[in-house]
Amino acid sequence: MNFDVITSYIPLYTEAFFLTIRIGWTGIGLALFIGVFVAFAQHFRVPVLARIAGIYVELFRNTPLLCQLFFLYFGLPKIGITIPAETCGTLGLGLLGGSYMAEVFRSGLGSIPVTQEEGALALGLTRRQMFTYVVFPEALSLSVPGIVGNMIFLLKETSVFSAISLMDLMFTAKDLIGLYYNTTEALFLLVIFYIIMLLPVSVLGSILENKVKIRTYGA
Amino acid sequence: MDVDMRPILEVKNISKRYDDITVFENLNLQVKKGEVLVIVGPSGCGKSTLLRCLNALEPIQEGEIILDGEAIRPGSREVNKLREKVGMVFQSYDLFPHMTVLQNVMLAPIKVKKRDKKEVREEALALLDRVGLLSKKDQFPRQLSGGQKQRVAIVRALMMHPEVLLLDEITAALDPEMVQEVLEVVLSLAKEGRTMLIVTHEMQFARAVADRMIFIDGGHIVEEGTPEEFFEHPKTERLSSFLAKMRF
Ligand SMILES: Nc1ncnc2c1ncn2[C@@H]1O[C@H](COP(=O)(O)OP(=O)(O)OP(=O)(O)O)[C@@H](O)[C@H]1O
Ligand SMILES: [Mg+2]
Numbered sequence: 001m002n003f004d005v006i007t008s009y010i011p012l013y014t015e016a017f018f019l020t021i022r023i024g025w026t027g028i029g030l031a032l033f034i035g036v037f038v039a040f041a042q043h044f045r046v047p048v049l050a051r052i053a054g055i056y057v058e059l060f061r062n063t064p065l066l067c068q069l070f071f072l073y074f075g076l077p078k079i080g081i082t083i084p085a086e087t088c089g090t091l092g093l094g095l096l097g098g099s100y101m102a103e104v105f106r107s108g109l110g111s112i113p114v115t116q117e118e119g120a121l122a123l124g125l126t127r128r129q130m131f132t133y134v135v136f137p138e139a140l141s142l143s144v145p146g147i148v149g150n151m152i153f154l155l156k157e158t159s160v161f162s163a164i165s166l167m168d169l170m171f172t173a174k175d176l177i178g179l180y181y182n183t184t185e186a187l188f189l190l191v192i193f194y195i196i197m198l199l200p201v202s203v204l205g206s207i208l209e210n211k212v213k214i215r216t217y218g219a
Numbered sequence: 220m221d222v223d224m225r226p227i228l229e230v231k232n233i234s235k236r237y238d239d240i241t242v243f244e245n246l247n248l249q250v251k252k253g254e255v256l257v258i259v260g261p262s263g264c265g266k267s268t269l270l271r272c273l274n275a276l277e278p279i280q281e282g283e284i285i286l287d288g289e290a291i292r293p294g295s296r297e298v299n300k301l302r303e304k305v306g307m308v309f310q311s312y313d314l315f316p317h318m319t320v321l322q323n324v325m326l327a328p329i330k331v332k333k334r335d336k337k338e339v340r341e342e343a344l345a346l347l348d349r350v351g352l353l354s355k356k357d358q359f360p361r362q363l364s365g366g367q368k369q370r371v372a373i374v375r376a377l378m379m380h381p382e383v384l385l386l387d388e389i390t391a392a393l394d395p396e397m398v399q400e401v402l403e404v405v406l407s408l409a410k411e412g413r414t415m416l417i418v419t420h421e422m423q424f425a426r427a428v429a430d431r432m433i434f435i436d437g438g439h440i441v442e443e444g445t446p447e448e449f450f451e452h453p454k455t456e457r458l459s460s461f462l463a464k465m466r467f
Contacts, residue, residue: 119313122274123327123379124303133326137317214359215317 005185009176013189016172021197023086023166024155027093031154032147034094035101042102043109053102060099066160068092073164089161089168097154104146108139113217141212148205155198169193227252227414228273228383233282235268242268243438245282250383253412257425257446260435261461266418267310269435270385273416274307287382303331306376310388312368314360314375320347321356324375332379339378346374350404366397370404377408384408384415391420402428422465426450434458 038056041049060068072088083091112135120130162171173190177183230248234241242265250256258266271277273284275291275298284291291301314323321343328339347353350370360368369389376384386405390398402424409415409428419425425432425446432449434442434457442449442458453459 115309115311115313116315118276119309119315121276122302122305122307122309123375124299124331125327126299129330133330134315138315141317212317214361216361217316218361 001184001188002182005180005182006189009182009185009189012172012176013169013193016167016169017193017197019086019166020155020158020161020168023089023093023161023168024158024197026090027097027158028151028154030090030094031097031101031150034098035105038098038102039105039109042106057099057102060096061103064160065092065096065157066163068096069160069164085164085166088164089158089166093154093157096157097150100150100153101147104143104150105139108143108146109135111142112138138216141215144212145205145209148201148209151205152198152201155201156194169197225252226250227287228416229283229285230273231283231285233272233279233284235265235272235277236280241438243435246438246440248433248440250414250416252382252414255409255413255415255417255428255430257417257419257429257432258435259419259422259425259432259461259465260441264435265438266435267387270307270387270416270418273383273385274302274305276307299331303379304382305385306379306381306383307385308369308372308376308387308389310391312360312365312372312392314368314371316360319357319359320352320363320371323360323371324378327375328378343374343378346377347371349407350374351400364397365393366400369393369397369401373401373404373408382414384413386415386417386419388418388420420465422450422462434461436461 038053040046041053044050069088069092072083072092073085076083116134116138117130120134121127125133158168159170161168162174165171167175169190173186176186180186226249228248228250230246232245232247234244234246236242246269248256258269260266268277272279273286273291275284286301286304289297289301291298314320315326318326321340324343324347325336325339328334328342329336344353344356347356350373352367352370352374355363355367355371360371363371372389373386389405390401393401398421402421405415405417405424406428417425417428429446432444432446433440434449434455436457442453442455444454448454449458450462453462
């Protein structure tokens with residue numbers, strides 16, 4: 001391994017790293033927002049919306065991100081809608097992630113036992129208060145492991161962004177290999193930067209999971 | 220036990236059905252202020268259902284439930300107001316797992332009654348102290364034993380200053396060594412003149428705590444009386460055999 005090569009590549013990777021992080025986390029934010037919204041629509045069986053939510057979840061969970069990105073980046077311009085590559089990446093990640101997050105929230109909401117609701121109602125809480133102070137926070141605690149898992153999954157999914165010519169980490173590595181054939185160095189840095197991106201998430205995630213564990217059911 | 224004559228709770232001719240099952244029909248009951256009524260009966264006779272109806276967690280098909288002069292109708296707007304006056308503790312510990320003990324007991328007074336936080340906190344600490352759980356105030360339910368959880372659940376209900384307290388087999392899910400600590404709390408509440416409706420299978424306890432006993436079977440109140448009459452001189456065959464089965 002040539003360390004001069006590595007040193008000279010680092011600035012390129014750093015730039016790609018920040019682009020990946022920016023798109024990744026904006027996408028995750030969007031995914032959380034969509035996920036909560038969709039899960040609410042399904043949980044409360046909102047007419048029409050619940051139906052649309054169900055179709056949305058199945059559609060996006062069962063198609064690869066690559067297809068979704070192609071659709072946004074190459075498909076939409078055909079009907080006159082052109083979206084910049086970075087927005088496509090964020091949107092694609094948000095829509096894919098939204099379908100995964102929705103499932104996590106929905107199962108969280110669904111697993112709060114009815115005795116919890118009755119306990120709250122018996123105290124005189126309204127249904128809205130019951131949901132706000134009891135059901136939703138409990139569902140959120142239960143959802144933490146799923147949310148963290150999805151975050152890691154989504155950050156890894158950014159590796160397909162190169163397909164719509166976003167200069168993310170994967171794009172940078174492929175590009176450098178194609179230009180200079182320093183495969184070992186390029187791949188080494190790729191792995192290192194992915195670890196830098198993901199390790200803190202899984203470490204902080206485990207800490208958070210342990211923290212909320214005490215706030216869920218159990219003996 | 221200063222029992223005055225005014226009924227705080229009146230159950231008039233209520234019927235409760237689930238589809239094709241009739242749980243009870245034309246049931247009548249009056250509970251006076253300060254009275255402790257213990258309800259016993261075989262499994263499935265509708266004890267839990269009765270308490271749930273009294274707290275409007277279940278709709279009734281006929282009749283009327285009147286609390287402190289006001290009718291309780293499930294679904295109507297005044298239901299929440301009435302639930303504030305009727306505290307309930309269930310068999311399953313239903314503490315909110317994501318809140319500490321103190322947060323659990325402070326939630327309803329603050330959110331429902333909009334009372335001052337500091338004042339509620341002081342009252343909560345005093346009550347937790349009374350049931351011997353002051354040191355647990357910052358623990359989560361998961362960190363408590365079953366008996367401790369039930370004592371917190373009682374405090375949580377008391378924090379709403381209910382006119383009537385409904386207790387549904389609150390020791391049934393507890394290990395034997397924890398039953399006593401919970402029953403002692405209930406006994407002390409009875410001594411201070413709380414109005415309570417208690418469903419229990421603990422016959423010793425029933426006898427000690429009750430001002431009046433009722434025995435429900437087959438959708439009717441089969442027998443009713445003072446603990447003395449009830450346990451020493453059961454009038455019906457059904458009650459005697461029930462008591463025999465409870466090994467009393
Ligand atoms: N949600 C429901 N739907 C249909 N039937 C029900 C429902 N809840 C209770 N029942 C029926 O109503 C009857 C009374 O039940 P309930 O739970 O009140 O009995 P219980 O006296 O409290 O019994 P236990 O001593 O076992 O707690 C039972 O026959 C039960 O099967
Ligand atoms: Mg019962």
